Amino acid sequence: MSLHGDAVAVLSAWAAPTPGEEALRTEFLDHLRSHDDAMSRECVPGHLTATTAVLSHDGSQVLLTLHPKARMWLPMGGHCEISDMSLADAALREAWEESGISGLELLPGPLAVDKHVVWCHPPHSWHLDIEYAAVAPPGATAVISDESLDLRWFPVDGIPELSDDATRRLAARGQAALSSATRALG
Numbered sequence: 001m002s003l004h005g006d007a008v009a010v011l012s013a014w015a016a017p018t019p020g021e022e023a024l025r026t027e028f029l030d031h032l033r034s035h036d037d038a039m040s041r042e043c044v045p046g047h048l049t050a051t052t053a054v055l056s057h058d059g060s061q062v063l064l065t066l067h068p069k070a071r072m073w074l075p076m077g078g079h080c081e082i083s084d085m086s087l088a089d090a091a092l093r094e095a096w097e098e099s100g101i102s103g104l105e106l107l108p109g110p111l112a113v114d115k116h117v118v119w120c121h122p123p124h125s126w127h128l129d130i131e132y133a134a135v136a137p138p139g140a141t142a143v144i145s146d147e148s149l150d151l152r153w154f155p156v157d158g159i160p161e162l163s164d165d166a167t168r169r170l171a172a173r174g175q176a177a178l179s180s181a182t183r184a185l186g
Contacts, residue, residue, distance in 0.1 A: 003039045006086040007048055008032050010130070014110055024113045028128045038128075041079040046126030050090035051077030051114075052106070053131070053170045054099050056153065057138040059178040062171040063099055064163065066150040069119070073154070073163040075170060077129065078147075091132040099151065100143025104134040107181065111173040114166040131166075133174025 001009070011029050016022035028048065037043040053075040054063040064073040076098040077091070084090040092106045109132040117124045144151045154160065156171045 001086075003080060003084055003086065003090075004032065004036065007039060007130070010087050010110065011113075016113070021113050024115055024128075027115070028113065028130075031128060039080045041120055044121045044125055046115075046128050047079070047120070048087070049077060049079055049127045049129045050084075050087050050094055051075050051129050051131045051170070052091045052095035052104075053111075053133040053167075053174040054095050054101065054104065054142075055133055055135050055156075055171070055174050055178055057136055057140070059135070059175045059182075060155060061153040062156050062159065062174070063101075063136070063142055063151065063153050064159070064167065065098055065148040066152075068147070068149050071162075073152075073160050074167055075131075077131075087130050088132065091130070092134060095134050098145050098147055099136075100145060101136050101140045103137040103140070107133045107135065107174060107177045109133065109177070111177060112166070112170050116166070129166075131170045133170065133177055135178055 016025045032038045035043050039048050067074045076095040078094045080090040095104050110130045112131040114129040118127045142151045156175045159168050
């Protein structure tokens with residue numbers, strides 16, 4: 001299956017947890033049907049992207065990057081690449097590239113969707129963001145990449161003001177998904 005086909009399948013099967021996200025899910029599927037290149041950063045007026053909240057092994061903290069363009073603390077994420085076989089692959093790749101942490105385990109997802117303005121195509125375009133969470137192994141050390149001004153762990157319930165509600169929502173949903181998975185295993 002192609003990355004485009006995977007995105008259609010993932011979004012078609014996903015049960016959006018809020019009416020607003022259901023509207024976005026439908027909008028994203030319409031965009032995929034209308035644009036064969038919807039997974040490519042060259043797609044105007046917008047394209048699908050993958051974001052991942054990287055959680056500490058116990059789920060108490062989330063790793064955020066100080067994004068150089070947005071100047072905000074955000075989860076790892078970005079454009080899909082030709083080599084990505086699925087949205088989940090793109091989410092995990094972005095998390096690893098931007099955190100430097102090996103051994104991340106992606107939680108079942110997606111956990112959320114979000115749409116935000118970016119400047120890929122002046123004066124602006126949209127990122128149609130599919131959001132996941134991943135768990136870092138115990139003792140994981142993050143390494144700042146060229147795509148970040150800084151990289152820090154924050155308590156999930158203590159994300160700084162210089163962030164956004166989508167980041168807080170994703171971190172909380174990731175923490176809940178990890179807690180649920182841990183209970184199911186033990």
